Amino acid sequence: MTTEEQGLFDLPTSDTPPAEPVRATAPLAVRMRPRTLDEVVGQAHLLRPGAPLRRLVEGGAAASVLLYGPPGTGKTTIARLLATADSRYFVALSALSSGVKELRDVISDARRRQDRQNRQTVLFIDEVHRFSKTQQDALLGAVEDRLVLLVAATTENPSFSVVSPLLSRLLVLQLQSLSEDELRDLLRRAVTDQRGLDGSVSLAPEAEDALVRLAAGDARSALTALEASADGVAHTGGTVIDVPAVERAIAEVTVRYDRQGDQHHDIISAFIKSIRGSDPDAALHYLARMLVAGEDPRFVARRLLVHASEDVGLADPTALQAAVAAAQTVQLIGMPEARLALAQATVHLALAPKSNAVIVGIDEAMAEVRAGAVGEVPAHLRYSRYAGAAELNNAVGYRYPHRTSEGVLEQQYPPDALVGKDYYRPTQHGGERTLHERLTKLRRTVRGE
Numbered sequence: 001m002t003t004e005e006q007g008l009f010d011l012p013t014s015d016t017p018p019a020e021p022v023r024a025t026a027p028l029a030v031r032m033r034p035r036t037l038d039e040v041v042g043q044a045h046l047l048r049p050g051a052p053l054r055r056l057v058e059g060g061a062a063a064s065v066l067l068y069g070p071p072g073t074g075k076t077t078i079a080r081l082l083a084t085a086d087s088r089y090f091v092a093l094s095a096l097s098s099g100v101k102e103l104r105d106v107i108s109d110a111r112r113r114q115d116r117q118n119r120q121t122v123l124f125i126d127e128v129h130r131f132s133k134t135q136q137d138a139l140l141g142a143v144e145d146r147l148v149l150l151v152a153a154t155t156e157n158p159s160f161s162v163v164s165p166l167l168s169r170l171l172v173l174q175l176q177s178l179s180e181d182e183l184r185d186l187l188r189r190a191v192t193d194q195r196g197l198d199g200s201v202s203l204a205p206e207a208e209d210a211l212v213r214l215a216a217g218d219a220r221s222a223l224t225a226l227e228a229s230a231d232g233v234a235h236t237g238g239t240v241i242d243v244p245a246v247e248r249a250i251a252e253v254t255v256r257y258d259r260q261g262d263q264h265h266d267i268i269s270a271f272i273k274s275i276r277g278s279d280p281d282a283a284l285h286y287l288a289r290m291l292v293a294g295e296d297p298r299f300v301a302r303r304l305l306v307h308a309s310e311d312v313g314l315a316d317p318t319a320l321q322a323a324v325a326a327a328q329t330v331q332l333i334g335m336p337e338a339r340l341a342l343a344q345a346t347v348h349l350a351l352a353p354k355s356n357a358v359i360v361g362i363d364e365a366m367a368e369v370r371a372g373a374v375g376e377v378p379a380h381l382r383y384s385r386y387a388g389a390a391e392l393n394n395a396v397g398y399r400y401p402h403r404t405s406e407g408v409l410e411q412q413y414p415p416d417a418l419v420g421k422d423y424y425r426p427t428q429h430g431g432e433r434t435l436h437e438r439l440t441k442l443r444r445t446v447r448g449e
Helices: 003-008 052-057 075-082 100-117 133-137 140-144 180-192 205-215 219-235 243-249 262-276 280-292 297-315 318-333 338-351 357-370 432-447
Strands: 065-068 089-094 121-126 148-154 171-174
Touching: 052 065, 052 075, 052 171, 065 075, 075 121, 075 148, 089 100, 100 121, 100 133, 100 140, 100 148, 140 148, 180 205, 180 219, 205 219, 205 243, 219 243, 262 280, 262 297, 262 338, 280 297, 280 338, 297 318, 297 338, 297 357, 297 432, 318 338
Parallel strands: 065 148, 065 171, 089 121, 121 148
Antiparallel strands: none
8 A cells, every 4th residue: 555545545443433435536446445345346265255354354253364465456455344343443554654663552552452441453564565574573472462463465475575473373365366357347337336437438348358458457457547548538528438548548557566576586487487388479478577567687687597507408508608698688788679689588498499407417416415425536537736646646547538539438537436326317308319329328438338
């Protein structure tokens, strides 16, 4: 919830008189905010009869909860509905403007209220991920003792943004982006409802499709776009919102993407997995989402560099070269031109034959080294260019491969304990098919098999 929203819609406590009707000049998304659970659009999995969230709103549950989901899915709306729960005292704080002192004051008041009135306090904290570890820790005792029922809201994955001790005390409820049908119901209600546009305009089916697409599951975005389109139509004396009206009102959709949050992790994960899965079209989609949202192109380039060795490897030795070239292009010319090199590398890696033999080999080798499989370097391989090396038999017996016609000969290279151990196991994909055949012959000669 933004600072502006806080000023418009301060949540009432149970002791305050009913809130004044929302003024007619308030944003459409505010005027259409649900007043009862039955008016909530979406989140049926959390609001069905007997579900924990419905029981909490209706005053029949005693669990602290964390509402986790994208913007525009109803977190603040559900918190507002909690203000109507029977016999409970409701307090709302925002992590943007509250500190440890405010938390301690609320907890002290909750303790006095519990002792004197036997009345429980519901504490709503918006954007809880913005609280520091100290601030989150300050809630532990009150939540543990149920001195307060905490209702926290966040748009970020709580596994990354909420400290483990607090997270373990909360029932995590994940809100979902609204479906297309749910957004359509919301838009149609807003067009006809007296609190909304009250039938002053109509919405063409094609325009409704455009608004649903632009909203991308965000109820607030859908209503904001609808209102902007309606204002534009009214300004020209029209009564029908068509596609041109929507396009005039909205120059470009705002891409939902937080470089520090959950969307960042989800989209880069989908990007890499699409490349690994050899789907260049999906990979370009996720690349576009990152670039349009302002992601640092150097970050994307670094992920391509890693992916080139991790998932392509020697199945296509040119993959790493392509990724390096893209990274250098990003450094040399920057955006927007660097998008071309990033796209080229993305397509190259997506279309390349895949092999994880390189990462499997190095990780297996490192794991065994950590477990103690090191052993002594064979004497004939040791360094010998210092006084006294000969007395230690260093390099004695070393055979120089270039003295043979094939450039390879039988000789022990690993420590004794690792003789015959295969770390690199090439696949039959792309260039590794040839490498597999060559490596088989090399091992036979070097090992004397």
